[in-house]
Amino acid sequence: MLELKDISLSFNGSNGDAKEILKNINLTFESGKLYAITGPNGGGKTSIAKVIMGIYQPTQGQILFNGEDITNLSITERARRGLAYAFQQPPRFKGLYVEEVMRIANPAIDDMGIRSYLRDVGLCPEDYIGRDLGPSLSGGETKRLEVAQLLAKDALLTIFDEPEAGVDLWTIQKLISLIIKRHRENKGNTVVIISHHEQFLPICDEIILVADGEIREKGPAASVWPLIRDDIICNCGIRNECGGGLIEAQQYR
């Protein structure tokens, strides 16, 4: 479905030197599967998502979506072909109402549908359907609304960027369970969750461990999860200790 071929990404640092964010990334996401991208902060997880969505343009490599080269397509064109991305920190909009954004996400949705998605993410439709996505919403509310939009969009491949970030523990469980439930109902669609959540990682189909801009491990959850769980991978994502201390396994617990 989606292939990243030899993708690299660099940005110019403040001193003018190029900083390599992603290094020769090769990944394949297959239809209908549930993926987790995990790894230390700053390792390149979100950058991979933004390259897929067209928010960042890779300095090298090719992206194929259902066989089509989409490397040079705009964000809009990728979205219209069936890619979607839920922001880790969704932006606020003064004066733009929840109902409007849900209809932008899915122009065919009706009022009942909007209410249903709001209920699914734990928000009372009466209280939120007419609210604007402005600063009066808390981070957790914004995050739930972001998930509601992406579920309503129902794209062929959806990336959720740390849906657990900024939400309370009770909500994390609900949101991730909801995303998984919807994925299982919509057979054929692919879901990628960037996450550190220990209850999610073992049950996804595949785990991709990213650190320092590289893929350090990838494969079925049954083989990759134990490496993380049992502290076999060190803090920089390298197996069998490199002397840098064990991975921050507590972040998964």
Added chain:
Amino acid sequence: MKLSSIDSQLLKAVADLHGIPRGAFNIRKDGEGVLRQSSANIEIVPKRDKPGIDIIVKPGTKNESVHIPVIMTKSGLKDVVYNTFIIGEGADVTIIAGCGIHNQGDQDSQHDGIHEFIIKEGASVKYVEKHYGQGGGQGKRVLNPTTIVTIETGGYAEMEMVQIRGVDDTIRTTEAFIHDKGGLKVVERLLTDGRQKAVSNITIHLIGADSSGQVLSRSVAQDESQQVFRASLVGKNRATGHVECDSIIMGNAQIRAVPELNAESAEAVLTHEAAIGRIAGDQLIKLMTLGLDEKEAIDTILAGFLR
């Protein structure tokens, strides 16, 4: 009188009218009152000494509205009108004003509306005023509204003043005097583009104890347009006031925002915040990830911002 299609367009834009309204109304066209109707509780009387009308709302009138739109279709016309609104004790009414100019010629068309509001004890008013210009002539469309508001004890007014589009020059002056327990909320929304210029001066005098004033301004300046926004709160008593100006700047536009707080009492609590900035990049990207193109995303953000 039959309304032309241009008249209807203008009335729809400024007063959301699709025909002759119900209840009390006064429609002014090209410098003359052309349609007028009073209701049992709202009387509209032409002034004798100068152009304009008195709108007198009986005490206790509830849930009624009055429409007083102005439309101008003659190029080169300069219209000055004086309207006085007297809202009786305990009344609760909505006033829909607004001015639309269609200028197809090469001479400037200008409307200066001087409105005075006297809101009596315990009365409440929702006032909506929209300004709009259209027409392909070289002549400017100029609108200079002046609004003077006196709110007596326990009275309240919410004034929504909107410049939709197409006004080349405007100097907007609003001055309010709020007495004991009175309140005023001014919401101003303004869009300029091309080489348009807009100046807005708002002053609220918080005279009475427990009076309050709030100014919320949102504006968008595009292309080469220029905006100056001055909002001043004068706290003369135990009172609260807040000014918030929020602007989006685009192209080569210029915006100057000058909130001013003037406390003349130690019990006055006055605050302000002002922000001018471009459309945030993450807002555009977010809407594009949902499938909008860049122009659609900008239009969506601006429409929401100016709502």
